[in-house]
Amino acid sequence: MFALVVRFDLHDLAAATEFDRIVSALVTKIAANERGTLVYATHPVEGDPLARIFYEVYESRTALDVHEAQPWTREFLDNRDKYVRDVRVEFLSDGPAKGLPA
Structure with a gap:
């Protein structure tokens, strides 16, 4: 399993609205077509309207490359x-989890 967290800081509220629209369409395509993408969750950050967090889990590093x-x-x-305006990617090590494959 291979996982990462990405934080996106957006330019302004107009950019956030368009970003959210694009991401919604993206997630639909990922869900329909990417068997190796196990989790692709996107979240606005409470209290920070210009921030978004993505939590992504893949079967393997190869599945991320395919994605x-x-x-x-x-x-x-x-x-x-x-x-x-800014992006931060953090690659995660395996750890205890509920709901993810062992």
């Missing part, structure tokens, strides 16, 4: 700077 090669993911990654 990042998909045309819908490439489009998102190639265009996110229009909306995002």
